[in-house]
Amino acid sequence: MLDLSLEVLLQTAARIIPAVHRTPVLTSQSLNRRFGRELFFKCENFQRGGAFKIRGATNAVGMIGPATVSRGVATHSSGNHGAALALAADASGIACHVVMPRNSVRSKVEAVQAYGAKVTFCAPTMASRQETLDAIVAQTGATVVHPYNDEHVIAGQATATMELLADAPRLDAVIVPIGGGGLAAGATLAARHTAPQVQVFAAEPAGADDAMRSFAVGRLEPVGSPETIADGLRASLGDKPFAILQQGLKAVVTVSESAIVEAMRLVWQRMKIVIEPSAAVPLAALLEERIDTTPNRVGLILSGGNVDLDALPW
Amino acid sequence: MLDLSLEVLLQTAARIIPAVHRTPVLTSQSLNRRFGRELFFKCENFQRGGAFKIRGATNAVGMIGPATVSRGVATHSSGNHGAALALAADASGIACHVVMPRNSVRSKVEAVQAYGAKVTFCAPTMASRQETLDAIVAQTGATVVHPYNDEHVIAGQATATMELLADAPRLDAVIVPIGGGGLAAGATLAARHTAPQVQVFAAEPAGADDAMRSFAVGRLEPVGSPETIADGLRASLGDKPFAILQQGLKAVVTVSESAIVEAMRLVWQRMKIVIEPSAAVPLAALLEERIDTTPNRVGLILSGGNVDLDALPW
Numbered sequence: 001m002l003d004l005s006l007e008v009l010l011q012t013a014a015r016i017i018p019a020v021h022r023t024p025v026l027t028s029q030s031l032n033r034r035f036g037r038e039l040f041f042k043c044e045n046f047q048r049g050g051a052f053k054i055r056g057a058t059n060a061v062g063m064i065g066p067a068t069v070s071r072g073v074a075t076h077s078s079g080n081h082g083a084a085l086a087l088a089a090d091a092s093g094i095a096c097h098v099v100m101p102r103n104s105v106r107s108k109v110e111a112v113q114a115y116g117a118k119v120t121f122c123a124p125t126m127a128s129r130q131e132t133l134d135a136i137v138a139q140t141g142a143t144v145v146h147p148y149n150d151e152h153v154i155a156g157q158a159t160a161t162m163e164l165l166a167d168a169p170r171l172d173a174v175i176v177p178i179g180g181g182g183l184a185a186g187a188t189l190a191a192r193h194t195a196p197q198v199q200v201f202a203a204e205p206a207g208a209d210d211a212m213r214s215f216a217v218g219r220l221e222p223v224g225s226p227e228t229i230a231d232g233l234r235a236s237l238g239d240k241p242f243a244i245l246q247q248g249l250k251a252v253v254t255v256s257e258s259a260i261v262e263a264m265r266l267v268w269q270r271m272k273i274v275i276e277p278s279a280a281v282p283l284a285a286l287l288e289e290r291i292d293t294t295p296n297r298v299g300l301i302l303s304g305g306n307v308d309l310d311a312l313p314w
Numbered sequence: 315m316l317d318l319s320l321e322v323l324l325q326t327a328a329r330i331i332p333a334v335h336r337t338p339v340l341t342s343q344s345l346n347r348r349f350g351r352e353l354f355f356k357c358e359n360f361q362r363g364g365a366f367k368i369r370g371a372t373n374a375v376g377m378i379g380p381a382t383v384s385r386g387v388a389t390h391s392s393g394n395h396g397a398a399l400a401l402a403a404d405a406s407g408i409a410c411h412v413v414m415p416r417n418s419v420r421s422k423v424e425a426v427q428a429y430g431a432k433v434t435f436c437a438p439t440m441a442s443r444q445e446t447l448d449a450i451v452a453q454t455g456a457t458v459v460h461p462y463n464d465e466h467v468i469a470g471q472a473t474a475t476m477e478l479l480a481d482a483p484r485l486d487a488v489i490v491p492i493g494g495g496g497l498a499a500g501a502t503l504a505a506r507h508t509a510p511q512v513q514v515f516a517a518e519p520a521g522a523d524d525a526m527r528s529f530a531v532g533r534l535e536p537v538g539s540p541e542t543i544a545d546g547l548r549a550s551l552g553d554k555p556f557a558i559l560q561q562g563l564k565a566v567v568t569v570s571e572s573a574i575v576e577a578m579r580l581v582w583q584r585m586k587i588v589i590e591p592s593a594a595v596p597l598a599a600l601l602e603e604r605i606d607t608t609p610n611r612v613g614l615i616l617s618g619g620n621v622d623l624d625a626l627p628w
Binding site: 024045046050107265268269271272273274275305309310312314 | 338359360364421579582583585586587588589619623624626628
């Protein structure tokens, strides 16, 4: 396994600066009152491509050797990683192939296509995703950039939490959504290397609770058919993020679907910003009081803002 | 008429600083590409109370003499000014009465009530608004703070454009929505005193086009029954804003309802921020190519973000 040291994280941050936005950290007096804490929202919904994923994708593309990069890149993704890889590939002038489950959010499929990638649909299972991707790689020789089970991707995602910790100093805790685990593993690394006193929590939908079950038994327990509105969190935890998370994550908590919708609506109404259901999961964890310590200053990563405006969940 | 000099505007800005947010000016690469210009969005949707109105309301409440302020304040408003006056009155510990048309957006009525004001409903006409307000004033002795036909309110609203001109230097033009005219008159004053080379345009729905007609004939031509989704722009232009606008506004342009919805959706999708229909009217003017000069660097005021999430126009 790559050494994901502070030095690697700082090199990663320097490498991706030209390609990503330094997104703002917003606060809301009315939400602070509502929750009785000071909340700091890292707005990756404002990120290029509408989600944090461009960080990892840009880093991964940048690390491909010159001999193979010309054959392009390929991945499977329910949406945001696919869009991010398409953007990163476009910036490097290489081809990009994205395998997407047939139940992907329409706006995310359209975004991937708009950024110039070739989309291939598959069944909404991890097995079908992998099989379809393997066939494309066999045919094209493209380098696979996994959405989360890749150290370069994890290092890229870590920069979101590094920025949050720098812009909102003296946090007691950070809560991030967890699906495949790239963002959460990056958050754990960022805290360990730059603010070790900060507790990192990962929140996931109860209908896709493989991370909680995996932590409970100490080995990966993939989810069969995830059922959640949080389409960005349907993937199962990867072994590389899991290994990192086991060294530093404080806890995994789960939230109900109704709390996700309520939290999403609260952010739209009070903060006047558009976030997708996955991004609402950390606030949903506070709504349902799943964080059993009582941190006062809490950072939350709003992971993305790609929603289908014609199919809102209320 | 009050002298709305640069000195008055600067004193106003200093007076209201503690009570208002300095809202950000956001940009969007994808919207710049889409429109072939550099656009600068002044995000008053992030303002306290969800709209620019807190600026004028705070200034007006601050200018009421000590002998009368204890009797409270009263106004009529389709929503945002009412909420703003309620907030400003609450900050000063005085009572607030708000007359609202029965067809006001539900979320706006709830906001006014949540901020502690007493709401009285009326028919959706200017005559009914005035009549209902007169009765409340006769009963309570409250000071009327008109939503726009008031120099102190206009001076307060001018601070939004002053901040935009400071934070987005070298603009060629500013486009603001126009209903009663407070924001537009303030924009004209701000440009005249701080950046006279900037052309100020006002945009309104074709279904509430009294400002365009008033400018065409040189006298106020109130609209009878405005029909537009832009609920914040249904009021007719006041004589005090009109007098100021006649001294500096470049032009009034009108936009269709479909352009308002399309512009609103574009901002939600591309910028990931929540704006109300009225706030989309300036971008709608660019969509419909109503600005006949070709300014490159254009500031747009996103006037508010108070929408009913259960009744979106798409």
